[in-house]
Amino acid sequence: MSATRLLVLGVVRMHGKAHGYQVRRDLLTWSADKWANVQPGSIYHALKKMTAEKLLEQVDTEPGSGPDRVAYRLTKDGETEFRALLCQALSEPDPGGHERSAAIVLMTALPRDRVAGLLRQQLVKLEADERTAELLGAEGEDSGQPEHVSELFRLWQVQAGASVRWLRELIERLEAGEYRMADDPGRSFGEPPE
Known part of the structure; x- marks a missing residue:
């Protein structure tokens, strides 16, 4: 999965319709180029590719002094793809962190209990x-490997431990009612306009 793909679908969905510059502006304003490795050129590529895949459709073109701006909106298949990618990113560990970061930004587009359940799946994993990692570290001492290799297992254990603690706390915050989610009164972040 690509964080860029999820984020582009999410931004177009959030606006109801959006042109490439608008998607790019939002993602760069959110600093997604830093935490999700979204590059400006990949945004335009994703828009064209997902249009060819019938996940997005062109809805109008705004003429201007520069190149025309094509506006896009999600198709029914695009909405399905958005939800599938979001659920996958919330339920699966992500060693690089890009997909998880994108999913956290867009998690409010789903109902609270659904997000908590998906995060619990990730927590178990x-x-x-x-x-x-703990077992590998303990084995490493007697495995015949160079002793410094055990540092790699310690790193994995610390990283997994930090993710476990953070996920437990996020689930607790969600269950306590923090953040406006899709099933709460009012419009949550990422929800399309009515």
Whole structure:
């Protein structure tokens, strides 16, 4: 999965319709180029590719002094793809962190219980990763590997442990009612206009 793909679908969805410059501006304003490695050129590529895949459709063109601006909106398949990518990114560990970061930004587009359940799935997998790294570290001393290799297993264990703690706290905050989610009164962040 690509964080760029999820974020582009999410921004177009959020606006109801959006042109490439608008998507680019939003993502750069959010600093997605830093935390999700979204490059400006990849945004335009994603728009064209997802239009060819029938996930987006061109709805109008705004003439201007420069190149015409093509506006896009999600198709029914685009909405399905957005939700599938969002659910996958919320439920699966992400070693690079780009997809998880994109999913956290857009998580309010789903109902609270759904997000908490998906995060619990990720939590179970991360707890297993943490335990595996712990076991590998203990084994490493007697495995015949150079002793400094055990530092790699310690790194994995610390990273998994930090992710486990953060996820537990996020789930608690969601269950306590923090953040306006899709099933709460009012419009949540990322929801399309009516």
